[in-house]
Amino acid sequence: MRTIMATYGHLLLKAIGVHMFYVTVSVVCGFFIGLIGGILLSRIPRASFVILPVVSVFQTIPGLAFIGILFLIIGMHPVTVLIALTVYAIFPVLKNTYEGILNIDPKYIEAARGCGMTSGQMLRMVQLPLASPEIVAGLRMAAVYTVSWAVLAAMIGLGGLGDFIYQGTASNNNTLILLGAVPAALLAIAIGAVIDLLQKKLTPKGMQEVVDR
Amino acid sequence: MIQFEHVSKSYGKNHILKNMNFTIPDGKFVVLIGKSGCGKTTTLKMINRLITPTSGRVLIDGQDISQMNPSDLRRHIGYVIQQIGLFPNMTIEQNVSVVPRLLKYDKDKCHKISENLLESIHMEKYKDKYPSELSGGQQQRIGVLRALAASPPVVLMDEPFGALDPMTRDELQIEIKNMQKRLNKTIVFVTHDMNEALRLADIIVFIDHGEIVQMDSPEEILRHPANRLVRDFLGKHVSEEQKPFKVEDFMLTKVKYVRSSRGVRECAEMMARNSIDSLLAVDDENRYIGTIKIGDMMHWGRNLETVEPLIRTDARTVQVGEEAKESFDYLLDTNADYVVVLNPDKSIAGIITKTSVARSVAENLWGGEES
Numbered sequence: 001m002r003t004i005m006a007t008y009g010h011l012l013l014k015a016i017g018v019h020m021f022y023v024t025v026s027v028v029c030g031f032f033i034g035l036i037g038g039i040l041l042s043r044i045p046r047a048s049f050v051i052l053p054v055v056s057v058f059q060t061i062p063g064l065a066f067i068g069i070l071f072l073i074i075g076m077h078p079v080t081v082l083i084a085l086t087v088y089a090i091f092p093v094l095k096n097t098y099e100g101i102l103n104i105d106p107k108y109i110e111a112a113r114g115c116g117m118t119s120g121q122m123l124r125m126v127q128l129p130l131a132s133p134e135i136v137a138g139l140r141m142a143a144v145y146t147v148s149w150a151v152l153a154a155m156i157g158l159g160g161l162g163d164f165i166y167q168g169t170a171s172n173n174n175t176l177i178l179l180g181a182v183p184a185a186l187l188a189i190a191i192g193a194v195i196d197l198l199q200k201k202l203t204p205k206g207m208q209e210v211v212d213r
Numbered sequence: 214m215i216q217f218e219h220v221s222k223s224y225g226k227n228h229i230l231k232n233m234n235f236t237i238p239d240g241k242f243v244v245l246i247g248k249s250g251c252g253k254t255t256t257l258k259m260i261n262r263l264i265t266p267t268s269g270r271v272l273i274d275g276q277d278i279s280q281m282n283p284s285d286l287r288r289h290i291g292y293v294i295q296q297i298g299l300f301p302n303m304t305i306e307q308n309v310s311v312v313p314r315l316l317k318y319d320k321d322k323c324h325k326i327s328e329n330l331l332e333s334i335h336m337e338k339y340k341d342k343y344p345s346e347l348s349g350g351q352q353q354r355i356g357v358l359r360a361l362a363a364s365p366p367v368v369l370m371d372e373p374f375g376a377l378d379p380m381t382r383d384e385l386q387i388e389i390k391n392m393q394k395r396l397n398k399t400i401v402f403v404t405h406d407m408n409e410a411l412r413l414a415d416i417i418v419f420i421d422h423g424e425i426v427q428m429d430s431p432e433e434i435l436r437h438p439a440n441r442l443v444r445d446f447l448g449k450h451v452s453e454e455q456k457p458f459k460v461e462d463f464m465l466t467k468v469k470y471v472r473s474s475r476g477v478r479e480c481a482e483m484m485a486r487n488s489i490d491s492l493l494a495v496d497d498e499n500r501y502i503g504t505i506k507i508g509d510m511m512h513w514g515r516n517l518e519t520v521e522p523l524i525r526t527d528a529r530t531v532q533v534g535e536e537a538k539e540s541f542d543y544l545l546d547t548n549a550d551y552v553v554v555l556n557p558d559k560s561i562a563g564i565i566t567k568t569s570v571a572r573s574v575a576e577n578l579w580g581g582e583e584s
Contacts, residue, residue: 105296
């Protein structure tokens with residue numbers, strides 16, 4: 001163990017750093033794009049019958065193929081990885097935001113309109129707070145998936161924990177595979193936990209029992 | 214003053230409101246009532262533009278509301294809904310001060326307003342709680358405060374107490390009526406409960422199939438219901454319509470009687486079998502003669518062949534078709550056990566006992582069988 005750490009420790013830390021960079025940037029970008037998209041979509045529920053299936057098509061393209069295609073277009077550049085991961089991170093957030101807003105009990109909407117809120121005020125004061133548990137759930141899903149998809153970055157030689165896994169599979173070295181896979185798994189669990197904590201903090205106090213159920 | 218001028222609303226071929234014309238004066242408690250789907254809620258929601266008329270105008274204080282900014286209009290009209298709809302992400306204080314905050318009052322003023330309002334219903338200790346921590350009745354009290362927070366002259370209420378238990382509803386009805394008088398608000402209130410309407414309203418607007426059937430004070434509606442539907446809605450409240458009760462409505466018809474030619478033993482056995490202490494006696498043509506008491510039989514019955522000598526004629530008799538009230542009074546005043554009801558041919562129709570009196574009292578109080 002010690003020898004492994006001595007040999008790969010430095011590389012491992014660097015790989016984790018690169019991996020985290022990919023995940024953080026793409027999840028943050030994906031979250032905001034998904035959030036805004038979901039809000040816009042909730043204004044025109046009819047359009048969602050077209051838009052949601054189209055967006056979900058991206059979800060069905062294997063990550064491997066998608067990164068490969070982007071690689072052909074953009075080349076070997078971190079942007080390729082970031083774009084691919086962002087696209088994957090958008091969908092869960094978009095879908096949950098959209099559904100979270102539409103699933104709000106109409107009585108709150110009627111009360112908000114009756115109070116004289118404009119649609120912007122209603123979004124800020126009522127709809128987003130009430131949809132926040134679902135939105136954060138979407139964020140969690142996006143983040144956890146992105147950790148595993150970021151492994152694919154190594155496929156086009158752009159580092160991250162995938163490096164170890166690819167080298168391991170190529171050289172039939174199980175230690176290397178584990179050296180990539182175990183931190184990636186731990187990273188996913190850690191990020192999930194952080195977002196759970198965030199969810200507890202973000203959920204409006206009066207709605208906590210709703211989330212706990 | 215709220216005026217409806219030729220207001221109609223239709224969804225496709227479905228006409229919800231047909232040419233509504235009426236005026237709601239300031240400071241009145243107006244109740245819109247009717248069957249579900251009659252258009253009463255639609256009418257209400259036109260006042261704060263949650264629903265727009267297909268044709269016609271709604272004016273508040275002479276101003277056409279379709280020319281006003283809808284959000285601005287709604288901030289100056291209180292609105293309470295049946296589902297309460299307190300925002301679960303806000304504390305009670307924040308809920309109460311929603312409209313003042315939308316109106317951009319400064320923080321201190323918002324705080325003062327909610328504090329005063331909460332104190333007025335003795336709920337200041339709940340200010341930092343969330344709606345889910347309150348009971349339904351408490352929540353709707355806060356719902357009413359939210360509507361009042363910006364001191365709107367007009368408050369709209371859409372079946373606000375419909376989902377509450379009867380006790381809480383009674384309390385809130387009293388509170389809301391007192392509040393309306395004290396603050397001199399114009400309240401437009403939707404309900405399908407005539408009790409509620411009679412209790413609260415200065416003016417009742419009865420709506421059916423999108424048209425006003427009658428618009429009058431509760432007193433006037435009770436006295437002169439415009440049609441059968443209104444009368445049905447009033448139900449037991451229309452006491453003038455009740456016919457006086459007749460004796461046959463309350464008499465017991467399963468009465469034991471014997472021919473006067475019967476033997477004493479036979480009669481005694483009949484009484485024992487039916488656990489009664491007197492029998493009615495009839496002649497051979499079934500005409501009523503009088504009554505036989507168990508006490509008389511014990512005293513003098515031993516040596517008698519028939520019961521004929523024991524028959525007393527002191528029991529009070531009435532004819533079918535007479536008013537029940539006299540018999541009731543007689544029973545209550547004299548402590549007699551029963552009054553005998555006779556058909557025109559003198560045969561026995563039945564008897565009235567104190568149990569009959571009790572039944573009549575019950576029907577008067579609770580409006581008879583629920584059928």
